[in-house]
Amino acid sequence: MSNYRICGASHRGKSHESSGTVCQDAHFYLVRPGFIIAAVADGLGSSKHSDVASKIAARGTVDYCAGKINGRMKENEILPVIKSAFDHVDFAIKQTAGDDLDDYDTTLTLAVFIQDDLYYGHAGDSGIIALRSDGIFEEVTEQQLGSGHGKERPVYPLAARSNWVFGRYGHKTRAIFLMTDGIINKAVPPLLENQRYKLDNAYLYYLYHNLCKKTDIDEWINDSLSRVLPQEVNYDDKTLVAVVCGTAKIKLQPKEYYEFPDEDEWNALREEQKKQLYPYKYPSSEPDGPGKPDGPNKPDGSKNRVSGKVIAALAIAFAVTVSGIFYYTTDGFDFRPPEIKVLEAIDNGDYTEAYDLYTEKVLGDPQAERFVNTVLTEKIEDAYKKFNNGTITFDRAMAVIGLVENSRILDTEELRQVISDISLLKKSKDFFILAEEEMKNRNFEKAFTFFGYVIEADSNYETAQIERESARKKIILQYLPEIEEKIDAGDYEGAEALINSTIKFFGEDESLTRALERILTLESDEE
Secondary structure (H helix, E strand, O other): OOOEEHHHHHEOOOHHHOOOOEEEEOEEEEEOOOOEEEEEEEOOOOOOOHHHHHHHHHHHHHHHHHHOOOOOOHHHHHHHHHHHHHHHHHHHHHHHHHOOHHHHHHHHEEEEEEOOOOEEEEEEOOOOEEEEEOEEEEEOOOOEOOOOHHHOOOOOOOOOOOOOEEEEEEOHHHHHEEEOOOHHHOOOOOHHHOOOOOOOOOHHHHHHHHHHHHOHHHHHHHHHHHHHHOHHOOOOOEEEEEEEEEEEEEEEHHHHHHHOOOHHHHHHHHHHHHHHHHHHOOOOOOOOOOOOOOOOOOOOOHHHOOOOOOOOOHHHHHOOOOOOOOOOOEEEOOOHHHHHHHHHHOOOOOHHHHHHHHHHOOOOOOOHHHHHHHHHHHHHHHHHHHHHHOOOHHHHHHHHHHHHHHHHOOOOHHHHHHHHHHHHHHHHHHHHHHHHHHOOOOOHHHHHHHHHHOOOOOOOOHHHHHHHHHHHHHHHHHHHHHHHHHHOOHHHHHHHHHHHHHHHHHHHOOOHHHHHHHHHHHHHHOO
């Protein structure tokens, strides 16, 4: 299957970043002669060791299937292997968990792709979306959720064996996307459940198009998942594994296939959902009747589709997608709307073009403005972090900040603060280097002083504190012989002055306290 491209990435969600929790998603895939196997798993957030369970599930099923399946097998041979793979990892997780099985809950979705045929196993609220050879995107699996609505609906994990689903997809496919719920809920928005088109087809086409064309698809997909648009912040972990046929031609659907509700229509759908979920809160609402305008729940579902105002475009990026924005034009797809062009111009150093584009095409559009400002803010914050952890040099970090500064788009006060912070951090790191050199040269007093200049925000801070304490003890050891010499010579006043001076600059120490006690004892004996 050399004409197929495969990539995957897992990205930690904002909620886990803020709490210091690891990413609980996992993915794994293998390419074998004649077939591809891929899996995604989403550890349940309420389970303490769900990240361990998700890794066992994803890796275990893929490895198991790779050892049992070959490219010549038929449906009645492949599906039992997938079922056995689920049994295999379910047992492995139980063995690992022991008596703490509730701490190891995870979902699992597996795909075996053989010569355009898709076989799958599924448990939980992740899922698979396929691109058929006729250009239609279709959700292959359904999210397995309990009763309720929204986030209150419980997920049926891998441990709920009675809910496992295995099957063969009934169409030839040109691409498959395995997604955990952090991203599949963007590709299949719940609000579109009763609409003519239930998927965000434009976003899916955007993924497919880029994965066919990009040179480094692993880097692109990881970068794509790491972006979060400001008005559709996604706090959940996100995982995507994509398999695309880069050489196949697919039929482009009519433009209405890629339409998406604009902001007003999207809000209307939200309001209608609230009416259905909480009818007691809307006692005056009435169904559509003769002489009344069609409501959002027209029986054929067509009313909920867009009226042609926004076509596969900005609303998709800002209302639903987690990465990328594009328009549909008479010439086909244009993946560079004004705000993206602004960012590209900044990256290319075309500051005048970036500023003109921003003032002419972006200003006045609150969503586009927030998007540009958020990306630029994240860019400079990322430069600061990477310099702090040693990933990039100070000059490189300042070059990135300079790109943003020269664009004249971001608030100057905010930029000045970042420049001030990173300059202070640079001095801190310079002092840390000097301190380490002085330690090697046994100039402990200088080392002690320089380590004291390392700021708390510096990634070296903890090490600096440990080394500073080490330098302090070595300084005291250097002063002790002189103190003892003065005591032995009967120069108690000189010894006491030296002790007090050492304590003043380098702090209390047991050895200094014992020296003071010795002076007091000797003075007492002489009296």
